[in-house]
Amino acid sequence: MPEAFVDFNQVWLAYDDELLERNEFAVEDITISTGEGEFIAIVGPSGCGKSTFMKLATGLKMPSRGTVRIGGQPVTGPIKIVGMAFQAPTLLPWRTTIDNVLLPLEIVEPYRSQFKKRKDEYRERARRLLATVGLQGYEDKFPWQLSGGMQQRASICRALIHEPRMLLLDEPFGALDAFTREELWNVLRDLRAAQRFNVILVTHDLREAAYLADTVYVMSKRPGRIVTRRDIDLPRPRDLEITYTTQFTDLVHELRSRIGEIRKS
Amino acid sequence: MARHKKLETYAPWALLVASILLWQLACWAFDVSEFVFPSPLQILGSLIEFAVPIAEHAWRTFWTTMVGFAISIVVGVVLGFVIGSSRLAYAAMYPLMTAFNALPKAAFVPILVVWFGIGVGPAILTAFLISFFPIMVNIATGLATLEPELEDVLRVLGARRLDVLLKVGLPRSMPYFFASLKVAITLAFVGTTVSEMNASNEGIGYLLISAGSAMKMPLAFAGLVVIAAMAMAMYELFSWIERHTTAWAHRGQT
Numbered sequence: 119m120p121e122a123f124v125d126f127n128q129v130w131l132a133y134d135d136e137l138l139e140r141n142e143f144a145v146e147d148i149t150i151s152t153g154e155g156e157f158i159a160i161v162g163p164s165g166c167g168k169s170t171f172m173k174l175a176t177g178l179k180m181p182s183r184g185t186v187r188i189g190g191q192p193v194t195g196p197i198k199i200v201g202m203a204f205q206a207p208t209l210l211p212w213r214t215t216i217d218n219v220l221l222p223l224e225i226v227e228p229y230r231s232q233f234k235k236r237k238d239e240y241r242e243r244a245r246r247l248l249a250t251v252g253l254q255g256y257e258d259k260f261p262w263q264l265s266g267g268m269q270q271r272a273s274i275c276r277a278l279i280h281e282p283r284m285l286l287l288d289e290p291f292g293a294l295d296a297f298t299r300e301e302l303w304n305v306l307r308d309l310r311a312a313q314r315f316n317v318i319l320v321t322h323d324l325r326e327a328a329y330l331a332d333t334v335y336v337m338s339k340r341p342g343r344i345v346t347r348r349d350i351d352l353p354r355p356r357d358l359e360i361t362y363t364t365q366f367t368d369l370v371h372e373l374r375s376r377i378g379e380i381r382k383s
Numbered sequence: 384m385a386r387h388k389k390l391e392t393y394a395p396w397a398l399l400v401a402s403i404l405l406w407q408l409a410c411w412a413f414d415v416s417e418f419v420f421p422s423p424l425q426i427l428g429s430l431i432e433f434a435v436p437i438a439e440h441a442w443r444t445f446w447t448t449m450v451g452f453a454i455s456i457v458v459g460v461v462l463g464f465v466i467g468s469s470r471l472a473y474a475a476m477y478p479l480m481t482a483f484n485a486l487p488k489a490a491f492v493p494i495l496v497v498w499f500g501i502g503v504g505p506a507i508l509t510a511f512l513i514s515f516f517p518i519m520v521n522i523a524t525g526l527a528t529l530e531p532e533l534e535d536v537l538r539v540l541g542a543r544r545l546d547v548l549l550k551v552g553l554p555r556s557m558p559y560f561f562a563s564l565k566v567a568i569t570l571a572f573v574g575t576t577v578s579e580m581n582a583s584n585e586g587i588g589y590l591l592i593s594a595g596s597a598m599k600m601p602l603a604f605a606g607l608v609v610i611a612a613m614a615m616a617m618y619e620l621f622s623w624i625e626r627h628t629t630a631w632a633h634r635g636q637t
Contacts, residue, residue: 212629221550
């Protein structure tokens with residue numbers, strides 16, 4: 119079996135020493151192993167430690183017990199091969215769209231030290247990326263001149279500009295209306311098909327998880343544990359039509375009943 | 384809409400003119416003595432008659448205030464940066480700063496006189512002491528209220544604390560900073576004037592005291608008019624700079 123890309127081995131996390139002593143963990147005994155290029159979705163009731171999971175996967179938090187390996191390397195601090203996007207687009211209002219997208223290149227090496235010299239090249243790269251998500255013509259607009267959906271597209275571009283090997287999304291489409299959300303599902307689907315990065319999508323939208331992911335993990339309420347792993351064996355490329363098939367609705371229904379069991383217990 | 388906008392622009396001027404007219408009429412109608420309450424025309428007369436000495440005193444007050452204000456900006460920004468960028472510094476310094484701010488700054492003047500003598504020193508320092516606080520607080524607030532998600536995005540990329548502060552924190556606190564300058568400049572004029580009233584032989588503050596003690600009420604009022612005009616002019620200047628440097632924070636109002 120080839121080496122796993124995201125590899126959580128019995129990971130426990132308590133946020134500080136005091137909580138650790140009292141055995142109060144935010145997440146418990148997380149074991150996950152994904153292949154290179156896999157798209158996984160993590161679903162669960164709110165407050166189940168999904169965001170904690172994100173912090174562990176990016177190295178912003180170190181596990182209290184167990185080990186996290188990403189891309190074959192043990193995680194010892196923030197890992198630069200990831201890009202992140204959140205429910206709020208968090209674009210900087212004083213920067214134009216393209217300058218927002220370029221922000222990571224001003225920070226992460228090796229781009230940082232070459233930024234001044236190769237600025238035109240990077241701007242061209244940002245333009246191309248923005249065009250692939252349908253934002254051509256909006257490069258020089260400010261975030262507040264864009265709709266919510268457009269801001270979120272720009273936010274995803276910012277997460278991808280340094281060509282990370284993994285994209286982490288924390289409920290990225292949660293604040294959008296249903297039609298915009300489905301549009302962005304396809305934007306994400308196409309981006310990933312073109313660039314083949316790994317994705318961890320944290321969401322509470324089961325249709326979203328089932329439509330986009332290869333594997334869905336269901337987390338229990340706090341303290342978060344992985345209670346179910348479900349392979350999504352729908353053929354790719356997927357189209358929104360698939361969400362109206364019985365195979366798809368049965369799948370979502372099955373996931374829904376799992377969450378229902380957790381909420382009752 | 385355009386007409387409404389125009390009306391808004393001229394409204395303060397119209398109100399000013401109306402109040403002056405009413406004031407003048409009241410002085411005429413009730414035959415108010417100029418030793419009690421001078422009329423606008425008498426004040427204008429004083430302004431013209433003593434134009435040269437008033438201008439000299441005004442210039443003195445103006446540059447004194449500007450020097451004090453410049454020190455305020457430097458100290459306020461540095462302290463604000465320190466307080467806003469570290470939680471420990473915030474916890475340690477904020478209560479002390481608040482206590483300091485609660486002190487009446489006029490009470491410092493006698494002490495400053497002992498240290499620096501009569502004249503420009505106490506005035507500059509009083510202007511500084513009274514006006515740095517809002518600048519400091521606003522810079523600190525701008526820095527301390529970063530979205531944690533955005534900080535995560537940058538930290539994952541290997542951003543140092545200083546990167547986050549320079550790329551995000553400082554630009555973000557600019558609207559707060561310029562808003563605080565508008566408040567601080569008017570306070571600085573208060574500080575200078577208070578100090579000059581107590582411990583100076585020059586400046587509008589001194590002019591107010593000496594005119595008052597000589598019962599030259601129109602001249603004292605002329606001094607007030609000049610200081611109000613200077614403070615307003617500086618306020619407008621900083622609000623113009625604010626609008627033109629941080630337009631992104633004022634969308635929808637233009």
